[in-house]
Amino acid sequence: MQNEVMDNVHRYFATTVALVTTSGRRYGSNVMAAEWTMQVSYDPMIIAVFLHRSPTYWNIVESKSFGVNIASDEQAELVNIAGGYSGTEIQKFAIPGTFDTYPGKMIKVPMIRKCALNAECKVTKIQKVGDHVMVLGKVLAAKFDDSKLPLIYTRANYRRVSRSKIPSGRRNVRISSEQLARFEGLAQGRFVLKAAACVARSKGRTLLQKFGDDWMVPFVVVKKGENYVRTLERQMRSNCAPASASRISVLLRMNLSDGKTSVRANFVAFRCDAKTLESGGAVRWFDKVPKNTILRKQLLQDA
Ligand SMILES: Cc1cc2nc3c(=O)[nH]c(=O)nc-3n(C[C@H](O)[C@H](O)[C@H](O)COP(=O)(O)O)c2cc1C
Structure with a gap:
C-alpha cells in the first residue's frame, strides 16, 4: 500500500x-x-x-x-x-x-x-x-x-485552465466617502490595508474608539511582518486602555466602498480582555453600541 x-x-x-x-x-x-x-x-x-x-x-x-x-x-x-x-x-x-x-x-x-x-x-x-x-x-x-x-x-x-476566475471572496461593505477617505489615508497606497481590531466587551459594555465623526472598535494598522497581537496590545496601551488579546474572533477580507472607489481592507479582530473599565484617552465604553459605529455588523457581529 x-x-x-x-x-x-x-x-x-x-x-x-x-x-x-x-x-x-x-x-x-x-x-x-x-x-x-x-x-x-x-x-x-x-x-x-x-x-x-x-x-x-x-x-x-x-x-x-x-x-x-x-x-x-x-x-x-x-x-x-x-x-x-x-x-x-x-x-x-x-x-x-x-x-x-x-x-x-x-x-x-x-x-x-x-x-x-x-x-x-x-x-x-x-x-x-x-x-x-x-x-x-x-x-x-x-x-x-x-x-x-x-x-x-x-x-x-x-x-485546460478554466477561463473563469475564482471569486476573491472579499465582502463588499458600503461606507461613506468620508470614512473611505480615512481608510485610504491609512492604507497609504498599499494594495491592502491590514489591521488588527480589539473587540473588548465587559459587563454588557463595548469598547469603542472615535473614527472621524463615527465610532469603531479600536484598531491599529499592522505593517508587513509585524506581529498582530503585540502591535494591537501596544496600541491599546497607548490608547490608555491596556487589553490583552485572547483569541481571534473573526478574519474579514473586505472591499470598503463608497460606490465610486474602494479600498481593500483585511481586519483580524481579536477578542480582548480589557485591564480597565475606565473610559479615557481615545476610547470609551458604551452600554449600547451607537448606530454610527463603522463595521459594527462585521467586527462586532452585531445586528
Ligand atoms: C508531460 C511530461 C513531462 C515530463 N517532465 C519531465 C521532467 O520534468 N524532467 C525529466 O527529466 N523528464 C521529464 N519528462 C520526460 C522527458 O521529456 C523524456 O524523457 C524525453 O524523451 C527526454 O528527451 P531527450 O532524451 O531528447 O533529452 C516528461 C515527459 C512528459 C511527457
Missing part, C-alpha cells in the same frame, strides 16, 4: 509543461518535455529545470544555455512528441508539421512559437538532486503571449 502511495505522489501535483530546447554538437538541436520547471528568483530572474541525464542534459552541459517554452493548451501533441521520444532515437525537430521554431536572440538555441511563455536562459548552476539534476538558468530574454493559456499536467492527463 505504502509503495503504491509513494509511486503516485507525483501525479497529485498540477504543473505547467516546458518544452526545453537545447543545442549541442553530438545531438544537434533538441527538445524535451519537462514539467519540473519553474521560476525560482525574481532578481536576478532564474528558472530551475529538473532533468534526468539525456541528450537535453548533455546539450546543456556543453552549451551552458537552454530555452524554456511553456506549452499552451493547444500544444499537447508537441509535448507528447518531446516527452515521448529521446534525441538519441530521432531528430524531433525534423518531424514535419510539428515544431515551429525561431532562433533565440541571446542564445544559440531554437525557441518554439505559439507558447504561453518563452525564456532564453544561461546556465548558472548544475547540481544533482536525488535521481535528477537541477539546472538553474538566468533569464536573458523573455516574452509571453496573453492570448495563450498554459497546458496543465496532472494525474497523468493534460488539462
Whole structure:
C-alpha cells in the first residue's frame, strides 16, 4: 500500500509543461518535455529545470544555455512528441508539421512559437538532486503571449485552465466617502490595508474608539511582518486602555466602498480582555453600541 502511495505522489501535483530546447554538437538541436520547471528568483530572474541525464542534459552541459517554452493548451501533441521520444532515437525537430521554431536572440538555441511563455536562459548552476539534476538558468530574454493559456499536467492527463476566475471572496461593505477617505489615508497606497481590531466587551459594555465623526472598535494598522497581537496590545496601551488579546474572533477580507472607489481592507479582530473599565484617552465604553459605529455588523457581529 505504502509503495503504491509513494509511486503516485507525483501525479497529485498540477504543473505547467516546458518544452526545453537545447543545442549541442553530438545531438544537434533538441527538445524535451519537462514539467519540473519553474521560476525560482525574481532578481536576478532564474528558472530551475529538473532533468534526468539525456541528450537535453548533455546539450546543456556543453552549451551552458537552454530555452524554456511553456506549452499552451493547444500544444499537447508537441509535448507528447518531446516527452515521448529521446534525441538519441530521432531528430524531433525534423518531424514535419510539428515544431515551429525561431532562433533565440541571446542564445544559440531554437525557441518554439505559439507558447504561453518563452525564456532564453544561461546556465548558472548544475547540481544533482536525488535521481535528477537541477539546472538553474538566468533569464536573458523573455516574452509571453496573453492570448495563450498554459497546458496543465496532472494525474497523468493534460488539462485546460478554466477561463473563469475564482471569486476573491472579499465582502463588499458600503461606507461613506468620508470614512473611505480615512481608510485610504491609512492604507497609504498599499494594495491592502491590514489591521488588527480589539473587540473588548465587559459587563454588557463595548469598547469603542472615535473614527472621524463615527465610532469603531479600536484598531491599529499592522505593517508587513509585524506581529498582530503585540502591535494591537501596544496600541491599546497607548490608547490608555491596556487589553490583552485572547483569541481571534473573526478574519474579514473586505472591499470598503463608497460606490465610486474602494479600498481593500483585511481586519483580524481579536477578542480582548480589557485591564480597565475606565473610559479615557481615545476610547470609551458604551452600554449600547451607537448606530454610527463603522463595521459594527462585521467586527462586532452585531445586528
Ligand atoms: C508531460 C511530461 C513531462 C515530463 N517532465 C519531465 C521532467 O520534468 N524532467 C525529466 O527529466 N523528464 C521529464 N519528462 C520526460 C522527458 O521529456 C523524456 O524523457 C524525453 O524523451 C527526454 O528527451 P531527450 O532524451 O531528447 O533529452 C516528461 C515527459 C512528459 C511527457
